[in-house]
Amino acid sequence: MPLGTLDRTPPPFFKQGPSALSKLVVFSALALFLMVADVRFRVTEPLRAAVATALYPVQWLVLQPVQAVAAAGGYFTSLHEAQRSENEALQRLARQAGRNLQLEQLDLENQRLRELLAMRERIKTPGVGAQVLYDVADPYSRKVVIDRGLTHGVEPGSPVIDESGVMGQVTRVYPLVSEVTLLVDRDQAIPVLNVRTGARNVVYGQPGVAGDGLELRYTLANSDIVEGDLLTTSGVDGVYPPGLPVARVAEVTRRAESAFTRINCTPVARVQGTLHVLVLAPVGAALPPSPLPISANARAARSTPKGGSATGSTAP
Numbered sequence: 001m002p003l004g005t006l007d008r009t010p011p012p013f014f015k016q017g018p019s020a021l022s023k024l025v026v027f028s029a030l031a032l033f034l035m036v037a038d039v040r041f042r043v044t045e046p047l048r049a050a051v052a053t054a055l056y057p058v059q060w061l062v063l064q065p066v067q068a069v070a071a072a073g074g075y076f077t078s079l080h081e082a083q084r085s086e087n088e089a090l091q092r093l094a095r096q097a098g099r100n101l102q103l104e105q106l107d108l109e110n111q112r113l114r115e116l117l118a119m120r121e122r123i124k125t126p127g128v129g130a131q132v133l134y135d136v137a138d139p140y141s142r143k144v145v146i147d148r149g150l151t152h153g154v155e156p157g158s159p160v161i162d163e164s165g166v167m168g169q170v171t172r173v174y175p176l177v178s179e180v181t182l183l184v185d186r187d188q189a190i191p192v193l194n195v196r197t198g199a200r201n202v203v204y205g206q207p208g209v210a211g212d213g214l215e216l217r218y219t220l221a222n223s224d225i226v227e228g229d230l231l232t233t234s235g236v237d238g239v240y241p242p243g244l245p246v247a248r249v250a251e252v253t254r255r256a257e258s259a260f261t262r263i264n265c266t267p268v269a270r271v272q273g274t275l276h277v278l279v280l281a282p283v284g285a286a287l288p289p290s291p292l293p294i295s296a297n298a299r300a301a302r303s304t305p306k307g308g309s310a311t312g313s314t315a316p
Contacts, residue, residue: 165245
């Protein structure tokens, strides 16, 4: 082939189009025009909505693994938070329950103290307040120990009352504490007065397995006494002030074969579970001393007339 017949033009692959600068200017102007048109005339809104609608399933499918991982993490986090919140709530509930119990106990103690103060105002006998420390560990007696003793002016035989009535009597005194025998002890006896009838009698302690109580002994079968009668201290023993509530008649049993009536009573005071009590001075301490007995010589001197002799004379 002769050389003159050869095509010396470059192939289309190496042909050069518009320059890069011209392309940048054209496309920049086009972009600026589209931005201005979109801002001013919203020309791309339908296109954008169509593209978003078409791509929504793809977006939802792609986001599912991410949402699943986030949901799993949120579930475990929420479970941990819920368990922690539950533990905190249980702890707060326990503390609140403890405070409620303390408030109820304090309210009950305040009420009983107010009643005890009211009882003290009604009684003219001097007394001292005391707190029950513990029960005596003796299954055959009913005794408690209080936190007042000789140094506080407590004397043996002093009556002990609570806000409701007679509780017992001090039977042993130490320098700092005292032992109180409750009125339901089998060795205790208290003279009482029936408020309704005015009859006097003596109640005795009657401890039992079913419950501690009192018994009104040596009452005739025809005595006027019924269930519900209030028995108070008569004051004839010189220990208890008169008028203190002691017990109520709970059961009256009249037997044909006996001349006496069996009478069971319930103590008015709380012989168990009492925390604060009032120790009174024995009534006998405030009474005037009894007159001294007259000797035989003094009686003889009173009976002998003036100028006479207390003894007869004999002739030598």
